[in-house]
Amino acid sequence: MISALMPNFSRADIAFAHGQGAWLFDAHGRRYLDFGAGIATSSLGHGHPHLVKAIAEQAAKVIHVSNLYRVPQAETLAARLVAASFADSVFFCNSGAEANEGLVKAMRKAQSDSGHPERTRIICFEGAFHGRTLAMISATGNPKYLAGFGKPVEGFDHVPFNNLNALRAAITAETAGILVEPIQGEGGIRAADEEFLRGLRAARDEFGLFLGFDEVQTGMGRTGKLFAYQWSDVEPDIMSLAKGIGGGFPMAALLAKEHVARALVPGSHGTTFGGGPLACAAGNAVLDVILADGFLDQMNEIAAYLHAGLKQLVARHGGVFTDVRGKGLLLGLKCAVPNSDAQNEALRQGLLTVAAGENVLRLLPPLVITRADCDEALAMLDKTAQALTMEAAK
Numbered sequence: 507m508i509s510a511l512m513p514n515f516s517r518a519d520i521a522f523a524h525g526q527g528a529w530l531f532d533a534h535g536r537r538y539l540d541f542g543a544g545i546a547t548s549s550l551g552h553g554h555p556h557l558v559k560a561i562a563e564q565a566a567k568v569i570h571v572s573n574l575y576r577v578p579q580a581e582t583l584a585a586r587l588v589a590a591s592f593a594d595s596v597f598f599c600n601s602g603a604e605a606n607e608g609l610v611k612a613m614r615k616a617q618s619d620s621g622h623p624e625r626t627r628i629i630c631f632e633g634a635f636h637g638r639t640l641a642m643i644s645a646t647g648n649p650k651y652l653a654g655f656g657k658p659v660e661g662f663d664h665v666p667f668n669n670l671n672a673l674r675a676a677i678t679a680e681t682a683g684i685l686v687e688p689i690q691g692e693g694g695i696r697a698a699d700e701e702f703l704r705g706l707r708a709a710r711d712e713f714g715l716f717l718g719f720d721e722v723q724t725g726m727g728r729t730g731k732l733f734a735y736q737w738s739d740v741e742p743d744i745m746s747l748a749k750g751i752g753g754g755f756p757m758a759a760l761l762a763k764e765h766v767a768r769a770l771v772p773g774s775h776g777t778t779f780g781g782g783p784l785a786c787a788a789g790n791a792v793l794d795v796i797l798a799d800g801f802l803d804q805m806n807e808i809a810a811y812l813h814a815g816l817k818q819l820v821a822r823h824g825g826v827f828t829d830v831r832g833k834g835l836l837l838g839l840k841c842a843v844p845n846s847d848a849q850n851e852a853l854r855q856g857l858l859t860v861a862a863g864e865n866v867l868r869l870l871p872p873l874v875i876t877r878a879d880c881d882e883a884l885a886m887l888d889k890t891a892q893a894l895t896m897e898a899a900k
């Protein structure tokens with residue numbers, strides 16, 4: 507008989523009872539080092555006092571009011587995100603997929619409003635991940651996610667990642683914009699080349715397109731800057747955020763320049779839960795921590811330390827791990843064994859990780875990890891590699 511909880515995930519047989527910092531504890535008291543952070547989401551780790559207090563205090567005051575009224579917590583958070591980014595305006599919603607839906611709608615509507623209703627198509631990239639709604643599995647384009655759900659939603663074209671010639675060849679009179687992850691997360695921690703991003707921006711300028719960045723995974727400090735696009739000199743017109751923005755509280759945001767944002771006039775787009783007082787209290791608390799003086803500098807130091815340790819791991823265990831990818835604390839180990847084997851063995855050692863495309867094992871610790879946490883993770887990965895080497899020798 508089917509489980510009461512729909513069987514659409516294959517879950518490890520562990521349930522966590524509580525957490526502290528980068529650690530999670532099951533009901534038997536066994537502890538796990540959380541280098542998955544709920545898929546790059548628990549950015550402040552577990553039980554962060556500032557986040558816990560902000561959520562508890564707001565919950566006691568008022569949890570939900572709807573967008574029929576002003577929400578001061580949302581106004582504050584939007585102003586802070588605008589001040590810290592390329593954007594002029596912010597729309598809050600609840601998930602990465604929903605933010606990307608809004609991104610695509612805003613691009614299409616802004617094209618239509620400027621006299622180009624025929625420009626409805628979005629160019630996306632092979633290896634991308636944009637979410638699980640009907641439109642976003644079409645934007646993602648992965649046949650595995652599309653199978654069984656009928657004809658893909660119209661309006662998405664796919665070209666190889668980091669290939670400007672293919673991108674330019676795919677632009678037609680119906681192209682509204684381009685949607686790209688600065689670093690593909692689910693796709694296997696594959697970074698867009700600086701040259702490629704510049705080329706996207708040039709194509710945007712030349713053909714009157716909008717450039718959209720999906721920073722659902724890369725944003726909110728994950729790569730060592732608040733947003734991954736800030737490592738380059740290329741700014742988007744519009745950008746989606748989710749995962750880490752609420753420190754684990756469900757929340758997402760769409761940030762845009764005025765020329766795109768103004769297309770979403772009253773009645774054109776909406777959400778019941780988005781931008782509520784509780785989510786925005788969480789978002790503000792997360793920003794307090796990430797934007798605090800020196801926070802990202804310290805995180806980058808620890809990330810460099812971890813990165814160096816992973817390089818040594820690869821040097822010692824080339825038969826298991828062949829390469830380190832990524833930036834900041836968005837890291838991937840390219841595996842020579844099936845990444846699911848590495849993930850399962852790491853779990854046995856007490857380390858939580860996340861598999862990704864291209865046979866990569868993702869390491870996405872909370873942004874608040876310490877050097878001591880890194881040392882423990884590296885030791886567990888070393889044991890993981892040893893166990894997998896022995897397994898292979900059998």
Ligand SMILES: *Cc1c(COP(=O)(O)O)cnc(C)c1O
Pocket residue numbers: 600601602603604606635636637638687691692720721722723724748749
């Ligand atoms: C996780 C993810 C999404 C989807 O976010 P959900 O909150 O699961 O809808 C979209 N884009 C990227 C880059 C992601 O990593």
